[in-house]
Amino acid sequence: MxxxxxxxxxxxxxxxxxxxxxxxxQRDLNFTVEAGEIFVIMGGSGCGKSTLLNHLVGLKRPAxxxxxxxxxxxxxxxxxxxxxxxxRLGVSYQSGALWSSMTLAENIALPLETFTDLDPRQIRExxxxxxxxxxxxxxxxxxxxxxxxGMLKRAGVARAMALDPDILFFDEPSAGLDPISSRRxxxxxLELRASLGATMVxxxxxxxxxxxxxxxxxxxxxxxxxxxxxxxxRRLRDECPIPTVRAFLSRGELEPVAGGxxx
Numbered sequence: 001m002x003x004x005x006x007x008x009x010x011x012x013x014x015x016x017x018x019x020x021x022x023x024x025x026q027r028d029l030n031f032t033v034e035a036g037e038i039f040v041i042m043g044g045s046g047c048g049k050s051t052l053l054n055h056l057v058g059l060k061r062p063a064x065x066x067x068x069x070x071x072x073x074x075x076x077x078x079x080x081x082x083x084x085x086x087x088r089l090g091v092s093y094q095s096g097a098l099w100s101s102m103t104l105a106e107n108i109a110l111p112l113e114t115f116t117d118l119d120p121r122q123i124r125e126x127x128x129x130x131x132x133x134x135x136x137x138x139x140x141x142x143x144x145x146x147x148x149x150g151m152l153k154r155a156g157v158a159r160a161m162a163l164d165p166d167i168l169f170f171d172e173p174s175a176g177l178d179p180i181s182s183r184r185x186x187x188x189x190l191e192l193r194a195s196l197g198a199t200m201v202x203x204x205x206x207x208x209x210x211x212x213x214x215x216x217x218x219x220x221x222x223x224x225x226x227x228x229x230x231x232x233x234r235r236l237r238d239e240c241p242i243p244t245v246r247a248f249l250s251r252g253e254l255e256p257v258a259g260g261x262x263x
Contacts, residue, residue: 009070010035010167010199011056016065018051025051026225029065031218038193038200038213040233043220044248049203050094052220053171056201057089058082069167087115090160094172097156098144104131104155105140111162130158133195134188150181154188161192168192170202174209186212207251219245 011033018025025048033039041049054060056067058074067074069085077085098107108127112118118126131137134154144152153173160168170189174182186209193200202213210217214233221228221244229236229245237249 009033009068011039011201012068012071013056014066014068016052016055016067017063018048018055018060019063024063024225026220026227027064028226029218031227031230033199033201034216035199036193036197037215038189038202040210040214040217041201041203041220042205042210042214042217042233042248044205044222047220047222048225049205049220050171053091053169053201053203057091057169058086087163088165089167089169090163090165091169092153092156092160092171092173094175098152098159100144103141103143104136104147104158107144107155108159108162111159115163126162130161131155133161133192134158148181150177150185153177153181153185157188157192161196165198167199167201170200170204172203172205174204174206179208182206182208183212189213207249210249219248 009032013029013031016029017027018029029052041052043049051060055062061075066076069088072085074082074085098104099110102110105124105127108130109123112123112126128137128140131139134157136151136154136158139147139151139155144155147155157170173185173189177185189200189202190213192198202209204210210233216231217233217236218227219229219236220226223244228242229240231240233249236245240246240249
């Protein structure tokens with residue numbers, strides 16, 4: 001496991017324990033997310049990947065430990081300090097989490113209307129730009145029910161980018177998508193990183209996405225309830241001495257890889 005100190009670390013997770021009451025989900029988590037990298041939180045179902053994301057974005061307080069953004073503690077910050085740090089984060093949720101009664105444009109405009117003093121014309125321009133960035137130019141007036149699952153995920157990414165965050169979080173972005181749509185979404189994440197330079201944290205258990213996206217990763221283990229391995233997934237697949245990690249990362253080697261990605 002790498003050291004938790006780094007001059008380029010955008011996120012530092014320090015001695016983090018996640019629990020519901022007395023039930024511990026994961027304990028003693030320590031890792032860093034470097035500026036500009038795509039960092040993957042991986043592991044099997046039920047290991048706490050999405051729960052960890054909720055701790056990172058401030059939706060759930062850890063039982064112990066802390067999360068630091070550019071060296072600044074999130075969980076010791078007070079209300080205004082936490083709000084300022086949250087403004088730096090954009091989150092794309094697994095289901096898209098768009099308001100069904102609002103158009104795609106209205107969904108993306110909502111954070112701009114809530115947190116900025118921009119006038120309606122400026123907001124419309126930004127909304128159109130964000131939709132164009134995710135390949136949805138011309139879909140401003142469509143409702144969520146009128147677009148495909150892949151398009152819905154893209155619209156969720158556009159909303160996550162509405163306030164120009166410097167860190168983007170993705171919760172199981174490929175969940176429920178066919179292999180082609182999943183690959184296109186992975187390609188979109190890579191394109192956005194290249195064009196925006198944002199740091200990205202992706203929660204996934206999909207091998208195709210893990211190998212396509214990750215510069216670095218942590219493996220959460222449900223049995224031991226802690227991080228078993230930390231590093232580049234290809235290196236972990238080939239060199240990690242822990243059988244559980246190697247088995248997780250090599251489970252698709254004898255069958256076609258979804259989305260056409262080659263590990």
